Amino acid sequence: MNLSQLYYFVTLAETEHYSRAAEILSITQPSLSHAIAKLEEELETELFEKKGRNVVLTKYGKVFLEHARESLQTLEIGVKKTKALTGRNSGVIDLAYIYTLGLEFVPKLVRQFMKEHPQLDVQFRFTVGNTVEIIRGLKEEKYDVAFCSRKEEEKQLAFEPVAEEKLVVVVSKNHPLSAKNEISLKETEPYPQIFFTRSSGLRPTVVKMFDMAGIAPRIAYEIEEDGAMAGLVAGNFGIAVMPEVPVLKYLDVKTLNITDPVIERYIYMAQIKGQYQPPVLKKFLKYVQNLQLKK
The missing domain is CATH 1.10.10.10 (Winged helix-like DNA-binding domain superfamily/Winged helix DNA-binding domain)
Structure with a gap:
């Protein structure tokens, strides 16, 4: 039949x-x-x-x-x-991104794209999560594109750097280190640390930094999401090495620039290699790529 x-x-x-x-x-x-x-x-x-x-x-x-x-x-x-x-000028884009990008990066990027492409009728569906969850969903084709950390072992995915993310030491304003403006990671050794969970794509980078500094962090608490991590720092549960996210400006914390070791941390745009891309998705991907070329 x-x-x-x-x-x-x-x-x-x-x-x-x-x-x-x-x-x-x-x-x-x-x-x-x-x-x-x-x-x-x-x-x-x-x-x-x-x-x-x-x-x-x-x-x-x-x-x-x-x-x-x-x-x-x-x-x-x-x-x-x-x-x-x-459709050629309409469609839905399923976009996933890590927590740190939710306050400014993704909203600004999508808003600017829509502003510069008024002829398109595009609906974005957003999902927030950690890198492990996002990559799993990307491979299951739940998402069209994702902004997350890079996983070298994920050979079926294409990763393109789209933004540099600055890592800082965050302390409460009444912490002994709060008098400083910059710090070497070695100076944090005596203090309890709030660390990213193992499911976080950022954890390997932070672990690498401590290895480069030749010290082991005193991990007191582990948490997945950046905003919650900053809240624990503000509550004097410990200090943290984390991205300089916008929410820090609104909390009772102090950010310290890291002088040693200095490490570059990038956010990547991830897609499945060779996957079919509808016209509006192609336009969005090209827009993001062109933004990076202009920088």
């Missing part, structure tokens, strides 16, 4: 005449007769019976017509939705 047979069957059921149905379908009458015969053979029942010069549905044909119409209607809805999602 194929899609053409369903269209042929429904058209014949509605016209009750082989010649008229064949004319509507732009096929020959023998081709229509053959298709209906094959359909009846597959279903092992007669769908039509002669009534004068016309044909009418049998009892079983009426049952099948109900489901055939329902199937074709569902298919038409699917076609319309797919075209809406992947």
Whole structure:
């Protein structure tokens, strides 16, 4: 059974005449007769019976017509939705990003893209998470594109650097280190640390920094999200090495520039290699890439 047979069957059921149905379908009458015969053979029942010069549905044909119409209607809805999602100037972009990018980076980027492309009717669907969750979702094709940390082992993904993320030491304003404006990581050794969980894409970078400094952090608490980490620092639960995110400006904390070791930390745009890209997604990806080239 194929899609053409369903269209042929429904058209014949509605016209009750082989010649008229064949004319509507732009096929020959023998081709229509053959298709209906094959359909009846597959279903092992007669769908039509002669009534004068016309044909009418049998009892079983009426049952099948109900489901055939329902199937074709569902298919038409699917076609319309797919075209809406992947149209030349319209569509949906499923975008995932890590927590640190939620306050400024992603909102500003998307807003500017939409402002510069007023002819596009694009709906963005946003998901926030850690890098491990985001990459898993990307590989499962839940997202079209993601902004996250790079995972070298993920060979099926393409990573492009799109932004540099500055790492700082964050302390509460009444902490002994708060009198400083800059610090070497070695100076943090005596103090309890609030650390990123193992699921965080940032944790390997922070661990590498401590290795370069030749010290082991005194991990007191582990947490996944940057804002919550900053809140714990403000509450005097410990100090933290974390990105200089906008939320720090609104908390009772002090940020200290790290003088040693100095390490570059990038945010990457991630996609599945070779995956089909609808027109509006292509335009968005090119827009992000061009922004980076201008820097």
